[in-house]
Amino acid sequence: MPVLSRPQVHSLISAFFGSRARTLSIATLLALGLFSTQFVTSGTAQEKYTIAIANLMQVPALDDALEGMKAELTKEGFVEGKNVEYIYQNANGQIQLTATIANDIVARKPNVIVSLTTPMTQAVVKVARPANIPVVFASVTDPVGAGIVRSVDIGELNITGTSDAWPFEAQMKLIREITPNVKRLGLLFNPGEAASQYGLREVRKYAPELGFTVVEGPVSSTNDVFPVARGLVGRVDALFLSSDNTVISGMAGALQVAIQNKLPFYVGDSGTVQKGGLAAVSVGYYGLGQDTGRLVARVLRGERTIPTIVEKGTEIYVNARAAELMGVRIPDAVLKRATRVYQTIE
């Protein structure tokens, strides 16, 4: 039952908006107002660099990377506000917007574009390449598979970046070291994420060599994490997830299952260990960001053909509190090697 009748709503709105002309002018004023908040004064005569950052969605790991990148660039003499202007665009998960954002960014003719995530990088490269604007991607897991570069070893004109390919072998070796009795790994992942697809293939490749069997727990949304994890109880000896954004968002559910059933819960990056993951061999995203920053600096200085940097992922993160709750004793050798031992669950 509507509160107001239709004619009443109409007269309200027309009282507010009046004629069509008034509506349009209000709309224009609002638009201009919003624009003015984005206005950045430049106007000095010194050499100014524009670095455009294009992201598909905001995730803690990528935030870390950007922080690392900016820190590194500052160190190399490219300082925000002094000789560098950053432009941000974020599609907030809407793949629909990638082409529009890519076109917008290229039209602004930045000196370099930093792109994050696979689809955004693809869209950006498609437009930037004919426009001859260099692109540096950050943490695209499989740039070759995504058609962005032909190979990670040979540099390509105007396109380079850092890849955060999961260090699976190292990760699974760590699992073997901490909990030698684990045979069946329950992998939680979202098949809809490019990184996870790649990861699944790698896991399937390395697992048998190291004596694991993998039980797949596909998840299509954050809400699925808890029920799928629950469904794996009894069929697996440990839960495992990597840098899958969907599962990370829902990891509290998986953590609950792990603690309740005394299952070790291995994860893929430091941020997730902080949240309660037992252990991870991680690509340090801050470090990845720094490597990205170095690439950007080289590009800004004129280099155009640089091979991709594939992060090695040699940092070990453990969470002692989580180990306690899961009934796992972390060997001293691991604790000594760890980059960081978290004592609490956030």
Next chain:
Amino acid sequence: MTWVLPLDIGLVMGLILAWPVLAFAGSFRLLGFPDLTLEGSLPTGAAVYAVAILNNWSLPTAIIAAMIAGACLGALTAIIHLQFRVNKFLAGIIVVAISYTLDLRIMEASNIGLIQRPSVFDYVAPLNGLIASPFQLGTILLLASVLIVGAAVLIMAINTSWGIRLRVAGSNPNYARALGISVPAYLIVGLAITNALVAGSAAFLAMYQGFSDVGMGQGILIFALASMTIGERLVPEQRLPIPIFVVVAAIVGSLVYEILVAYAVRLGLAATDLKLVTAFFVLAVIAMRIRKHDDEFLEVIR
């Protein structure tokens, strides 16, 4: 100069995405079927196209393959609704869910890159940047001609005796049955056609943006709804027969919406603000009272 550029990308996206809006508006307004399938037929069209291209199929064959996939999904929605007596919305949602898994299987990945692959836009690329203009003239002209020709064909088809029977089946199934028109047959064919169009445009979208991703369909429904609403308010409907009005409104709506989005992106609005601003613009358009008579007429097709 840079302030004209959003018009460029807005036009391109608006022309490509006019097809999903057309399909949605057509099935909703003319067939009486609010078809949510497009959220699935879009990514599936792109997926099939991408895989075909990866296997070195020719461009036309790849596009046709995509359209056939879309047609199958549309037919499936109709069948689920008719055979299992599932509510129209739900039938579409079910097929969207199916298509997600289907896309992952078809692509064997969640994403396929198409950056270096042959594209229909390569042929018109020389026209881009013509006359020192910043506009992707070639691309725009190509898309516009495809749209105009396609829309003309659609309108002609809609006015044939077959097209009229299709519309009767959608407008009043009881009446259609009384005339011996098989409502199931027409519904299945109708949805197959609309979703084939969506899938075909998805191929163009994948070509243009350089990839096919399983998440491409997200948000397309809201986009179609908003565009359709904007278009129906902006297009003067009194002189136009209903089918032509629906087609023109869909095209206009898509163009206006995408141009608005392009300008919002230019204004540097973060994506969250972007949703607010586009919602605001849609509301502003809806609130515009043009002439009183229009409300009555729009009631006609509601």
Next chain:
Amino acid sequence: MMTIAPRVIVSVRDLVVSFSRWGQRVTAVDNVSFDVSSGEWLLLVGHNGAGKSTLLKAIGGQLQPDAGEVLIGGRHVRALKPRHLATTVFTIHQDPLLGTAPLLTVFENLFVADPKARRSQNSKPALMGRYASLLEPIGLADRMKQPVKVLSGGERQLLALVIARLRETPVILLDEPLAALDPSKTEVCIEEIAAMHRESKTVIQVAHDIRALQARADRILALRQGRILAHADVAPKNSIRPDS
């Protein structure tokens, strides 16, 4: 003078139709049998709930009876294929909104119903001319290009009648066609039905108020609680009936 026995075109035999209403089993049509002759105008009367509409629906093949059968032209109505049924029987509903497609124009509604429309010798102007003369009596001749939705309920009902005439089905069923009409249109409506009757169509009409129809119809069948209460000839039968 020869008395030619009228041909039976609709035959209802031992018809029983029941359905559940709010958990209770209601027998709407209870063992009804009667014949309708070709070219006859039959009125079905009775109180609300007497089963008239249900009986009409059963005759039109719209529902499956529990027992008994309906034959039209000697064929079981439920066994007829939809296309064939559509050329045999046409129903005018009580609710005027059911009878026409709202999003299509008046012309298009007629066009799609017109069995002769698709013949190649019929150009659009010719068809428009023909429809205009059909629409003349009901006053819609100048509104052919308008979508049906803008028509009033009464106008849509009259349009449905014109459509029925256009279809030329041998049997026409009307479920209280006058119910939704305002008094100014009643006469026109009856005229249309009479015209169909003159064209030797069989008309079975559910009616509430028979005063206006008494003079025109041939026979009245009264129903009460699903059973035939009585039936009577209205006008004296002509001894000689022309062959249809």
